[in-house]
Amino acid sequence: MRVGINPENLLEKSALALGQVPQPAIETQACLILARSIIAATQLGVFEALGSSSLSAQEIAGRCNLNKHALTQLLDALVATDYLAKQKECYTLAPVARKWLLSENESSLYDYTISRVLAWEWLTHLEEFIRTGEPLESHDKMSPHHWQLYHRGMRSIASVAASEVVQCTPVPTGAQKMLDVGGSHGYLSVALCRRYPDLKAVILDLPEGIEYAAPLLAEEGMGDRVVYKAGNVLTDDLGTNAYDLIFMANLIHHFDEKTNIELFQRLAEALRPGGHLVVQKTIFPSKHDGQLGALGNLFFSLTSAGSNWSFSEIAQWQQKAGLVPRKPIEFRRTPATGQQVAVKP
Numbered sequence: 001m002r003v004g005i006n007p008e009n010l011l012e013k014s015a016l017a018l019g020q021v022p023q024p025a026i027e028t029q030a031c032l033i034l035a036r037s038i039i040a041a042t043q044l045g046v047f048e049a050l051g052s053s054s055l056s057a058q059e060i061a062g063r064c065n066l067n068k069h070a071l072t073q074l075l076d077a078l079v080a081t082d083y084l085a086k087q088k089e090c091y092t093l094a095p096v097a098r099k100w101l102l103s104e105n106e107s108s109l110y111d112y113t114i115s116r117v118l119a120w121e122w123l124t125h126l127e128e129f130i131r132t133g134e135p136l137e138s139h140d141k142m143s144p145h146h147w148q149l150y151h152r153g154m155r156s157i158a159s160v161a162a163s164e165v166v167q168c169t170p171v172p173t174g175a176q177k178m179l180d181v182g183g184s185h186g187y188l189s190v191a192l193c194r195r196y197p198d199l200k201a202v203i204l205d206l207p208e209g210i211e212y213a214a215p216l217l218a219e220e221g222m223g224d225r226v227v228y229k230a231g232n233v234l235t236d237d238l239g240t241n242a243y244d245l246i247f248m249a250n251l252i253h254h255f256d257e258k259t260n261i262e263l264f265q266r267l268a269e270a271l272r273p274g275g276h277l278v279v280q281k282t283i284f285p286s287k288h289d290g291q292l293g294a295l296g297n298l299f300f301s302l303t304s305a306g307s308n309w310s311f312s313e314i315a316q317w318q319q320k321a322g323l324v325p326r327k328p329i330e331f332r333r334t335p336a337t338g339q340q341v342a343v344k345p
Contacts, residue, residue, distance in 0.1 A: 002291045003031070035116070037077050038101075042113045046074070047093060047101045054090040107160055115153025118146055122303050129302045138303040139254075147212040154250075155185040155216050161334045162191040165280070168329050170341055172274055175199055175244035179270065181233050182251040184209055185216040189226045189247070199245070201226045204233055234263060238270035246271055249280040252314070254304040261317050268321035271344040277323055279314050280339045292336055311340050318342035 005026055007013040015021050041047055049055065049063040057075055061068040075091050078084040083097045093102075103110040118138070125136050142150065165188055178201040180189040189201035205213070207230040214228065234255075246267050252260050267277055282296055297308035315325035323342035330338040 004291070033077070034081055036120070037074060037081070038083065039113055039116050039120070041074060041078060041083070042101055042110060043117075046071075046078075047097050047110075048103060050084075050091060050093050051102065052093075054087070054092045056089050057091070060091065109156050109160065111149075111152035112154075112156035115149045115156075118142075118149060118153075119299070123299075126298075126302055135301065135305050136303050137305070144212065147208065151185055151209075151213040151216060155187055155213075158185065158187040161331070161337065162188060164331050164333050166191050166195045168331065168339060169247070169278055169280075170276055170326075171196055171199065172244050172276055175275075177243050178202070178245040178247060179204060179238070179243045181246065181248040181267070182209070183247070183249070184213045186213070186222075186226050186228075187216070187220070188249060190217070190220045190222050192247070193222065193225050200224075201247075203228050204231050204236070204238075206230070206232060233266070234259065238266055240269055241272045242270050244272055244275045245278065246275070247278045247280070250282070252279065252309055253281060253300040253306045255306045257307075257309075257313075257317075260306075260309070261320060264317040264321040264323075268318075268323050268344060271323075273344055275344045277318060277342045277344070278339050279318075279341075280337070282308070282337050296336075311338070314340040315342070 005016060005021065005023060007016050012021070016023075044066060045064045046060060046066075049060050055063075057068050057072045060066070060075070061071050064071075075084060076086075078097075079086045079091070082094050083101075085092050085094050099105065099107060100109045101113060102108055122136055122138050129135060169192060171192065175196065176198050178189065178192065178199055180186065180201050180203045182205055183189055183201075183203035184205060186201070186203045189203060193199045193201055203210075203217075203226065205228065210228045210230055217226065217228070220226070248267070252263075255263065264277070271277060293308060300306055300308050311328040315328075318325045318340070319342075321342075323344055325340065325342045328338055328340050
């Protein structure tokens with residue numbers, strides 16, 4: 001999957017093929033405006049105001065307390081980019097906005113879209129990172145408000161992936177005890193525990209992560225079946241032969257290779273024989289390397305000390321830890337996402 005210029009007619013297609021289209025001008029201008037337009041419309045309540053209605057710019061402006069003239073420019077931009085539709089003077093939600101950007105939908109990316117203001121801010125430090133090589137370490141600099149945005153955004157993304165996670169995650173027969181490393185809002189643990197009634201999960205996360213994610217977990221009403229444990233997976237005692245399943249999603253890109261190798265050794269020790277270590281993240285296997293993989297790698301390198309590690313690299317760390325890696329699992333409904341699973345002999 002790629003993001004970029006899509007010609008709308010034969011003339012444009014020919015001009016692009018012949019190198020006559022000024023790609024940098026379009027990709028540095030239009031892409032920025034589109035991203036910020038979607039974020040702004042979500043933050044300002046434009047998509048929510050429309051819902052299932054057909055409204056004029058004046059009506060939307062009244063509902064959201066916005067300037068009609070400025071709002072109209074935004075609405076027309078969203079029509080042109082297929083997030084809204086327009087008939088005469090009234091606007092309605094296009095299918096993509098109706099499915100993904102209404103907060104009431106189970107598959108909603110409403111909170112995730114709003115949380116992209118954090119990424120927008122982090123990317124302003126890209127030039128400094130390229131000059132110095134020093135990552136931003138973005139999680140160390142977040143305010144309470146930023147933490148709330150971040151966790152709600154991550155919970156939003158988890159809701160999209162949850163059904164496939166439950167379907168694909170190999171849970172050992174009779175498993176009772178699960179460790180969710182860096183599980184934040186805990187929604188993936190919740191989904192797995194709902195699927196497997198005998199399973200209970202402990203979410204190990206940093207104290208500041210738990211503080212702002214706990215209200216999201218409380219909304220799930222899972223009582224003592226999914227609980228928090230404040231700590232640091234890099235330094236805390238994880239126990240020996242303690243867990244049937246260790247699940248770690250979207251964490252290892254924060255660490256360098258040496259740290260990950262040591263981490264996997266600690267996790268392997270905490271697994272019971274026959275237990276599974278499931279590493280899930282946005283992963284780009286070598287055969288699928290491309291635009292999204294390279295951009296993701298740059299972003300992770302900027303915001304943390306890590307990288308966008310591949311399936312094969314993760315499998316090597318699992319093997320060094322004495323585990324037996326399985327064939328990678330690539331998700332179908334959430335592109336460029338998957339799991340690298342290993343079993344403890």
